[in-house]
Amino acid sequence: MYVNNCPAHAAARRACVARGFLRRFAFQPLSENPLLGPSSATLQRLGALVWDKVVHEHQGWRLLTCIWLHAGVLHLLANMLSLVLIGLRLEQQFGYVRIGIIYLVSGVGGSVLSSLFVRNAISVGASGALFGLLGAMLSELFTNWTIYSNKAAALVTLLVVIAINLAIGILPHVDNFAHIGGFLTGFLLGFVLLMRPHYGWMQRYVLPSDVKNTSKKYLPYQWALLAVASVLAVVGFAVGIGMLFRGVNANDHCQWCHYLSCVPTSRWSCGK
Numbered sequence: 001m002y003v004n005n006c007p008a009h010a011a012a013r014r015a016c017v018a019r020g021f022l023r024r025f026a027f028q029p030l031s032e033n034p035l036l037g038p039s040s041a042t043l044q045r046l047g048a049l050v051w052d053k054v055v056h057e058h059q060g061w062r063l064l065t066c067i068w069l070h071a072g073v074l075h076l077l078a079n080m081l082s083l084v085l086i087g088l089r090l091e092q093q094f095g096y097v098r099i100g101i102i103y104l105v106s107g108v109g110g111s112v113l114s115s116l117f118v119r120n121a122i123s124v125g126a127s128g129a130l131f132g133l134l135g136a137m138l139s140e141l142f143t144n145w146t147i148y149s150n151k152a153a154a155l156v157t158l159l160v161v162i163a164i165n166l167a168i169g170i171l172p173h174v175d176n177f178a179h180i181g182g183f184l185t186g187f188l189l190g191f192v193l194l195m196r197p198h199y200g201w202m203q204r205y206v207l208p209s210d211v212k213n214t215s216k217k218y219l220p221y222q223w224a225l226l227a228v229a230s231v232l233a234v235v236g237f238a239v240g241i242g243m244l245f246r247g248v249n250a251n252d253h254c255q256w257c258h259y260l261s262c263v264p265t266s267r268w269s270c271g272k
Contacts, residue, residue, distance in 0.1 A: 001025040004038035037072025049123040067107035069124040098193045106132020106186040112240040113181025116250035128178040132186025139190030176261040191229035
C-alpha cells in the first residue's frame with residue numbers, strides 16, 4: 001500500500017478509501033477495488049502473475065511471488081483464516097518443513113496451470129497453495145488409510161469441503177485454475193511427504209508415554225503410491241512449465257476447460 005500511494009496516483013483522489021486517516025496507505029476507490037487494496041498496476045509492479053510478462057519478458061519468478069500478494073485486506077483475511085483452519089492440523093502432525101514444502105510447491109503448481117489457461121487477467125493470492133493443503137489432506141487419508149478408524153466419515157467430510165470450495169471457483173473473477181493446479185500438486189505431494197509408518201504410529205496409542213517406540217513399517221501400497229505420485233508430479237511440472245514458456249495456450253487443446261473456472265449464467269458473463 002505504501003508503493004500504491006492512492007492519493008498521489010488515483011484519478012479521483014477524494015475517492016481513495018480512508019484517505020484522511022491512512023494518507024499514503026489509503027485504499028483504491030471501491031469502484032476499482034472493492035476488496036480494500038491497491039490498484040492492478042501496483043500488483044503487477046510487485047509481482048502479480050501476468051502471462052505476458054512470464055512468457056515474453058522471462059519473468060518466471062512471478063509464478064512464486066504472486067502467492068504472497070493479495071488483492072486487498074478482505075482477500076488476505078479470507079485466505080489467512082483458511083490457512084489456519086486447514087494448515088493447523090497438518091502442521092501439528094507433520095511439522096512445518098513438510099507442510100511448508102507442500103504449500104510453496106502447490107502455489108507454484110497453481111500458478112503454472114493458471115498461466116496455461118488465463119492470459120488476459122492478473123492473478124494474486126495464496127488460494128492455489130491452500131488448495132494444495134486440501135489435496136494433501138486427501139492423499140494423506142488415502143496413503144494412511146489403515147490407520148484411521150472412521151474412514152468413511154473422514155473421506156466424505158473432506159470431499160464435501162473440497163467440492164464446495166471448487167464450486168465457488170466457477171464464479172466470475174475467481175481463478176479456479178490456480179485452485180485446481182494447487183490441489184493436484186498438493187494431492188501428489190501428500191503421497192510423497194505425508195506417509196506415516198503403519199505399526200509405529202498405531203503403537204504410540206498403546207505404549208506408555210515414557211516408552212519410545214522405534215519400529216517403523218511402511219506397507220507396500222504406501223510405497224507404490226509414493227512412487228507413482230513422484231513420477232506424476234515430476235512429469236506434470238516438466239510438461240506444464242515447458243508448455244508455459246513455449247507460449248502454449250492450453251485452451252486450444254481443451255475447448256471446454258474454461259468452464260472449470262467460470263460458468264456463464266443469466267446473471268453474469270465470463271468474458272473472453
